[in-house]
Amino acid sequence: MRNVKGALSIAGTDPSGGAGIQADLKTFQELEVYGMSVITSVVAQNTLGVKGIRHLEASFIKEQLESVTNDMPVHAVKTGMIANSEMIEAIAEHLRPLTLPLCVDPVMIAQSGDALVDHKALQAMRDELLPLATIVTPNIPEAAALTGRSLESEEDRYDAAKRIVHDFGSSSVVIKGGHLDGEATDLFYDGDTFKTFTSPRFDTLHTHGTGCTYAAAITAELAKGKSLNEAVSVAKTFISAAIEHTLEIGHGQGPTNHWAYQNTKRKGEYV
Ligand SMILES: Nc1ncnc2c1ncn2[C@@H]1O[C@H](COP(=O)(O)OP(=O)(O)OP(=O)(O)O)[C@@H](O)[C@H]1O
Numbered sequence: 140m141r142n143v144k145g146a147l148s149i150a151g152t153d154p155s156g157g158a159g160i161q162a163d164l165k166t167f168q169e170l171e172v173y174g175m176s177v178i179t180s181v182v183a184q185n186t187l188g189v190k191g192i193r194h195l196e197a198s199f200i201k202e203q204l205e206s207v208t209n210d211m212p213v214h215a216v217k218t219g220m221i222a223n224s225e226m227i228e229a230i231a232e233h234l235r236p237l238t239l240p241l242c243v244d245p246v247m248i249a250q251s252g253d254a255l256v257d258h259k260a261l262q263a264m265r266d267e268l269l270p271l272a273t274i275v276t277p278n279i280p281e282a283a284a285l286t287g288r289s290l291e292s293e294e295d296r297y298d299a300a301k302r303i304v305h306d307f308g309s310s311s312v313v314i315k316g317g318h319l320d321g322e323a324t325d326l327f328y329d330g331d332t333f334k335t336f337t338s339p340r341f342d343t344l345h346t347h348g349t350g351c352t353y354a355a356a357i358t359a360e361l362a363k364g365k366s367l368n369e370a371v372s373v374a375k376t377f378i379s380a381a382i383e384h385t386l387e388i389g390h391g392q393g394p395t396n397h398w399a400y401q402n403t404k405r406k407g408e409y410v
């Protein structure tokens with residue numbers, strides 16, 4: 140077998156292609172990592188919002204996981220939308236013995252404001268998945284929900300990062316700055332050192348799936364064996380290009396441009 144690097148996304152779907160599994164697979168492909176997926180829930184959604192959700196049974200999620208990991212080269216795993224605690228427990232049980240690099244994107248609400256997970260899922264995520272995580276990627280509301288405290292100031296963000304690593308057991312965290320005013324500054328902490336990753340804030344409505352895309356880019360780089368610092372740095376460049384060179388499609392908050400990073404690097408053009 141050839142030495143192909145592979146990344147697995149465990150998440151919900153977005154038929155409009157901007158978020159969830161679809162965004163993850165596009166991002167893996169753009170970063171030249173073989174993409175695989177296990178679906179947790181099928182979501183009827185688009186750039187305007189969520190119309191309906193069908194959850195798959197935890198036992199069937201486990202069957203999908205076994206199908207992929209018993210056969211294929213999985214070098215890193217990303218989790219996204221996992222709607223309930225039964226699913227989280229089944230996924231954690233499967234991942235624990237594999238000891239693969241794991242990026243946990245603690246998805247709670249869609250960009251449109253629709254809830255994607257139930258309230259018990261939050262606690263299960265904290266207890267079962269965070270201790271297995273190489274990195275967890277909350278946005279500001281998700282970091283507040285995980286720590287049970289609102290994040291108003293810069294100091295609050297530093298405290299939340301420390302709690303997520305030292306109290307909940309993730310090896311590192313990046314608290315994303317998409318919800319801040321001014322520059323888009325993400326705060327990374329690995330239990331030892333803080334580092335910020337900053338880009339200008341692009342004035343756009345089209346941010347559907349930014350979080351999924353960013354975490355998928357981190358996962359792709361971890362699959363290649365890159366350090367956390369390198370992985371977050373590539374992911375920040377990837378998502379910044381994807382937001383800046385927006386596609387302007389859909390009738391609401393449109394998707395990002397998953398081509399932009401490679402096109403910028405290779406051709407100096409964007410679409
Ligand atoms: N308008 C913007 N301009 C530049 N960077 C942005 C902008 N919005 C978000 N980002 C960046 O995108 C990445 C994802 O952050 P964000 O906080 O939007 O995630 P999220 O809320 O989980 O996204 P979603 O729920 O849409 O998946 C971060 O690196 C953040 O700094």
Ligand SMILES: Cc1ncc(CO)c(N)n1
Nearest residue numbers: 151152158159220249348
């Ligand atoms: C399936 C799915 N995961 C995550 C998000 C958050 O962007 C979304 N809208 N849909």
